[in-house]
Amino acid sequence: MTRTYNFRLLLFVALASLSLSAAVAAASTAYPTIPGSTGTNSDCLGPDSLVPVRREVYGNGKIIDITHRITSELPSYETMGTVGQILWLPISMKNGSLTNNSEMKLPAHTGTHVDAPGHVYDHYFDAGFDIDTLDLEVLNGPALLIDVPRDKNITADVMQSLEIPRGVRRVLFRTLNTDRGLMYKKFFDTSYVGFMEDGAKWLVDNTDIKLIGIDYLSVAAFDDLIPSHLVLLESREIILVEGLKLEDVPAGLYNVHCLPLRLPGAEGSPIRCILM
Numbered sequence: 001m002t003r004t005y006n007f008r009l010l011l012f013v014a015l016a017s018l019s020l021s022a023a024v025a026a027a028s029t030a031y032p033t034i035p036g037s038t039g040t041n042s043d044c045l046g047p048d049s050l051v052p053v054r055r056e057v058y059g060n061g062k063i064i065d066i067t068h069r070i071t072s073e074l075p076s077y078e079t080m081g082t083v084g085q086i087l088w089l090p091i092s093m094k095n096g097s098l099t100n101n102s103e104m105k106l107p108a109h110t111g112t113h114v115d116a117p118g119h120v121y122d123h124y125f126d127a128g129f130d131i132d133t134l135d136l137e138v139l140n141g142p143a144l145l146i147d148v149p150r151d152k153n154i155t156a157d158v159m160q161s162l163e164i165p166r167g168v169r170r171v172l173f174r175t176l177n178t179d180r181g182l183m184y185k186k187f188f189d190t191s192y193v194g195f196m197e198d199g200a201k202w203l204v205d206n207t208d209i210k211l212i213g214i215d216y217l218s219v220a221a222f223d224d225l226i227p228s229h230l231v232l233l234e235s236r237e238i239i240l241v242e243g244l245k246l247e248d249v250p251a252g253l254y255n256v257h258c259l260p261l262r263l264p265g266a267e268g269s270p271i272r273c274i275l276m
């Protein structure tokens with residue numbers, strides 16, 4: 001609990017000093033400037049004061065963003081390295097256009113993302129069980145954020161030891177992946193923690209969990225990559241959200257809100273998830 005409090009305090013101080021430095025930057029534009037340069041208005045018109053604030057937490061802790069930023073530096077299963085360039089600016093003001101219009105190209109399973117049943121079942125894919133068919137009611141509602149033992153993958157024994165009560169429908173599993181900062185590494189690390197097949201079976205047979213969240217790019221441990229996915233996605237009732245950003249969030253009960261893109265035909269989609 002004290003750790004939580006300290007974190008919030010720290011964050012508050014960090015945010016306060018950020019806005020302070022923004023104010024200082026704005027004030028400095030009031031100093032005489034080179035004629036013809038910008039910054040004649042002391043308030044906020046100078047480019048120096050245009051400093052966007054990037055946040056992890058909003059409204060004094062009311063909203064916690066558990067989504068990773070989509071950047072070229074993210075680790076990628078597809079390349080085993082980083083994602084690489086994802087944004088291009090084919091139409092730009094600097095080159096004579098009225099607006100800046102970026103183009104985006106990225107694997108559907110990039111960063112914080114969701115899997116649809118068609119990811120590992122070809123007949124589900126063909127039948128159209130895509131991202132557009134995922135149940136938003138499952139993706140939004142009360143959720144438990146829990147810590148799993150750090151010395152094992154998620155086996156049946158581990159699942160049993162967590163004693164997740166029946167009736168709990170959404171669980172975010174925080175693992176060793178968060179401690180190791182794997183989402184910040186510039187390569188795909190196959191030694192991440194995830195569900196072993198027997199752990200996946202145990203969850204399906206003994207819990208009411210319909211939303212599984214995890215802190216690396218796959219819910220399934222690399223050694224059981226396909227078997228675990230098959231077990232979890234077979235019923236088409238369970239939704240998998242992968243690559244969540246779960247550091248610095250106290251374990252406990254929250255309301256989770258996750259919204260994937262509305263992408264018919266896609267078996268994966270980047271997703272924005274927050275805790276409230």
Ligand SMILES: *[C@@H]1O[C@H](CO)[C@@H](O)[C@H](O)[C@H]1NC(C)=O
Binds near residue numbers: 090095096097
């Ligand atoms: C803008 O940049 C693109 C890409 O470099 C180039 O192909 C295009 O001709 C440029 N357009 C203008 C109006 O300069």
Ligand SMILES: *[C@@H]1O[C@H](CO)[C@@H](O)[C@H](O)[C@H]1NC(C)=O
Binds near residue numbers: 153
């Ligand atoms: C989890 O399994 C992976 C292989 O899938 C392995 O490399 C890793 O060491 C395991 N992690 C733990 C904590 O046992």
Ligand SMILES: CC(=O)N[C@H]1CO[C@H](CO)[C@@H](O)[C@@H]1O
Binds near residue numbers: 089094095100
């Ligand atoms: C607002 C914005 O994104 N502006 C960009 C427009 O495009 C130029 C490149 O031509 C960028 O430098 C600007 O940042």
